[in-house]
Amino acid sequence: MKLLVNFSKKAGQKPIIAQVVKDTGVLINVERAIIDSSEGEALIDIPDESCKIIKEKLASLGATVRVLEHGIILDETECVDCGACVSVCPHEVFYFDDQWAIRVREGRCVLCGRCMDACPHHALYHKDEF
Amino acid sequence: MKKSIDLINERVRDGNARVVTADAMPGIVAELGEDEALREVDVVTTGTFGAMCSSGAFFNFGHAEPPIRMERIWLNDVEAYGGLAAVDTYIGATQQSTTREDQYGGAHVIEDFIAGKSVELRAMSRGTDCYPRRTITTDLLLEHLNQAIMCNPRNAYQRYNAAINTTDRVLHTYMGMLLPNSGNITFSGAGVLNPLSNDPKLRMIGSGVPIFIGGAQGMVVGEGTQNSPAGGFGTLMVTGNMKEMSPDFVRAATMQGYGVTLYLGVGIPIPVIDLDVVRSTAVRDEDIAVDLLDYGIPSRNRPVIRKVNYAELRSGAVEINGEEIRTSSLSSYRKAKGVAELLKSWVEQGKMALVLPTRPISPETRVKPMHESVLGPRVLDIMDKRVVSVGETEEIRAAAQKLLKGETNHLPVINSNGLLVGIVTTYDISKAVANPGKATLVRDIMKKKVVTTTQDEPVDIAVQKLERHNISAMPVVDQDMHVVAMLTAINLGKLIGGRWLK
Ligand code: SF4
Numbered sequence: 081m082k083l084l085v086n087f088s089k090k091a092g093q094k095p096i097i098a099q100v101v102k103d104t105g106v107l108i109n110v111e112r113a114i115i116d117s118s119e120g121e122a123l124i125d126i127p128d129e130s131c132k133i134i135k136e137k138l139a140s141l142g143a144t145v146r147v148l149e150h151g152i153i154l155d156e157t158e159c160v161d162c163g164a165c166v167s168v169c170p171h172e173v174f175y176f177d178d179q180w181a182i183r184v185r186e187g188r189c190v191l192c193g194r195c196m197d198a199c200p201h202h203a204l205y206h207k208d209e210f
Numbered sequence: 211m212k213k214s215i216d217l218i219n220e221r222v223r224d225g226n227a228r229v230v231t232a233d234a235m236p237g238i239v240a241e242l243g244e245d246e247a248l249r250e251v252d253v254v255t256t257g258t259f260g261a262m263c264s265s266g267a268f269f270n271f272g273h274a275e276p277p278i279r280m281e282r283i284w285l286n287d288v289e290a291y292g293g294l295a296a297v298d299t300y301i302g303a304t305q306q307s308t309t310r311e312d313q314y315g316g317a318h319v320i321e322d323f324i325a326g327k328s329v330e331l332r333a334m335s336r337g338t339d340c341y342p343r344r345t346i347t348t349d350l351l352l353e354h355l356n357q358a359i360m361c362n363p364r365n366a367y368q369r370y371n372a373a374i375n376t377t378d379r380v381l382h383t384y385m386g387m388l389l390p391n392s393g394n395i396t397f398s399g400a401g402v403l404n405p406l407s408n409d410p411k412l413r414m415i416g417s418g419v420p421i422f423i424g425g426a427q428g429m430v431v432g433e434g435t436q437n438s439p440a441g442g443f444g445t446l447m448v449t450g451n452m453k454e455m456s457p458d459f460v461r462a463a464t465m466q467g468y469g470v471t472l473y474l475g476v477g478i479p480i481p482v483i484d485l486d487v488v489r490s491t492a493v494r495d496e497d498i499a500v501d502l503l504d505y506g507i508p509s510r511n512r513p514v515i516r517k518v519n520y521a522e523l524r525s526g527a528v529e530i531n532g533e534e535i536r537t538s539s540l541s542s543y544r545k546a547k548g549v550a551e552l553l554k555s556w557v558e559q560g561k562m563a564l565v566l567p568t569r570p571i572s573p574e575t576r577v578k579p580m581h582e583s584v585l586g587p588r589v590l591d592i593m594d595k596r597v598v599s600v601g602e603t604e605e606i607r608a609a610a611q612k613l614l615k616g617e618t619n620h621l622p623v624i625n626s627n628g629l630l631v632g633i634v635t636t637y638d639i640s641k642a643v644a645n646p647g648k649a650t651l652v653r654d655i656m657k658k659k660v661v662t663t664t665q666d667e668p669v670d671i672a673v674q675k676l677e678r679h680n681i682s683a684m685p686v687v688d689q690d691m692h693v694v695a696m697l698t699a700i701n702l703g704k705l706i707g708g709r710w711l712k
């Protein structure tokens with residue numbers, strides 16, 4: 081499952097995600113991270129069964145954690161099956177079926193938001209505020 | 211062999227015309243041969259569904275009591291043309307709302323009317339003896355209007371050049387989002403299904419020909435604006451009754467960073483009267499080539515990266531220099547096919563008779579660029595020729611003195627050959643002076659990546675560079691990177707009223 085982690089970066093502090101990996105032994109897949117000098121946000125993918133322990137560990141290190149239930153969602157009434165979203169997505173979430181209708185592989189989505197900007201019909205949205 | 215249009219219409223009336231969509235035609239001709247295909251197929255239906263920016267509609271609202279001659283008109287805060295008499299107007303699809311910017315525009319007004327939603331009309335007038343009323347505000351449904359006639363000056367482009375971006379930043383264009391460093395390719399057009407691609411010589415498509423437009427039956431008015439069939443870029447002016455249209459085929463859209471546009475479905479039935487029609491409708495995606503243009507170059511003459519055809523574009527990726535680059539269509543092939551299918555069913559059910567053009571469109575026309583009697587301002591016209599520069603091996607202190615003396619905040623840095631190698635600003639110098647460290651020479655603190663302009667660059671392009679890089683000055687260089695002048699925000703003030711500055 082995917083977790084969105086927000087943390088502030090204090091001087092001298094160890095990299096928070098590396099610390100969690102070290103302490104829990106759970107492998108974390110970092111799908112997206114924006115980190116500047118004072119704060120950071122990362123989208124991580126972890127095995128479902130490790131969710132509790134990872135959340136607790138991150139929280140103890142001062143991060144706020146939210147579970148992302150959904151990837152990008154397609155509003156079929158607005159979508160015209162153009163395909164403007166296809167090539168801008170870094171994770172190949174969108175593809176055409178054999179009827180030239182657009183399909184979404186939601187699980188691959190890392191909620192980078194790029195496709196939402198590219199869709200001319202406001203047909204893409206997400207449920208989790210991020 | 212030839213088939214008369216009357217024979218085809220007789221078969222349509224009797225319900226036994228053979229109608230096929232244009233994507234099926236190449237296969238039929240390959241299988242049966244041209245002669246047999248001519249005997250067999252009576253009508254080929256085409257379709258396209260994509261952004262058709264040059265679209266709009268005429269409305270007549272009926273007279274109010276007391277009556278008004280509307281001079282300024284807004285529909286849901288989108289301004290419509292006030293230069294027609296009394297209660298007529300024209301709304302253009304790309305006109306943006308005065309309150310919601312690019313999130314709502316003329317296209318949305320058109321879609322809302324068609325979807326049965328209420329639209330607010332506001333209008334003003336000076337008031338005259340015959341039309342005393344000065345203002346009006348009223349909520350309208352499509353059914354309240356006397357006429358709502360869509361009339362689009364430039365629709366159904368025969369093909370569209372594809373787009374790529376070789377710069378290092380994201381571009382937002384009417385060709386959609388273009389990722390940096392040739393990260394993707396965008397294209398538009400229905401290819402094999404496109405009406406004009408199936409009749410490039412304009413033998414069957416011309417004034418008066420019945421069409422599918424936005425789900426209604428309409429017709430071709432004549433050639434479209436910017437029509438250029440001689441170069442393979444024909445366009446059509448088309449019209450249809452908005453009251454008969456469906457939101458399935460009329461969709462407002464916003465191209466992020468570009469603006470509002472209208473996605474529209476247009477289709478044309480082509481009667482198969484002779485072998486030339488058979489051949490032209492046997493066109494395949496592979497046969498329709500376009501240029502792949504670099505939208506990173508902000509000029510009318512964008513460099514062509516290579517030729518691509520619709521089969522390649524639609525395959526999902528195009529190879530460039532050994533790399534597969536993913537493609538995105540901006541128009542909808544699925545919807546285009548839907549248009550062609552619906553049109554096919556109309557003809558099969560005898561709902562639409564075939565008509566030959568009442569006035570032909572010349573296939574020889576070629577578009578011309580704008581005649582510019584006065585060239586727009588160039589950097590040359592406003593740049594500051596007094597250049598104060600500093601050598602890269604000079605001491606920081608020397609640079610500081612130059613900045614103090616001159617009226618500038620920017621010092622271009624040159625090497626021993628007099629060529630530009632960097633730039634330092636007042637800020638860089640103050641920083642170096644405030645934190646004296648190892649750096650003693652100008653080259654230790656200069657910025658090496660310098661944004662530059664040239665003398666003949668249009669001022670608008672230079673201003674875009676300043677804005678994009680958030681800087682207030684640039685060196686003007688010649689071919690060899692000699693600094694010939696500086697362009698600063700102050701120079702731009704020379705332009706009348708500072709019109710070039712946001
Ligand atoms: S949000 Fe990003 S990763 Fe998710 S579908 Fe859109 S472009 Fe792809």
Ligand code: SF4
Pocket residue numbers: 154158159160161162163164165166182198199200201202203204
């Ligand atoms: S860009 Fe938007 S409208 Fe086009 S296929 Fe993707 S989701 Fe649908």
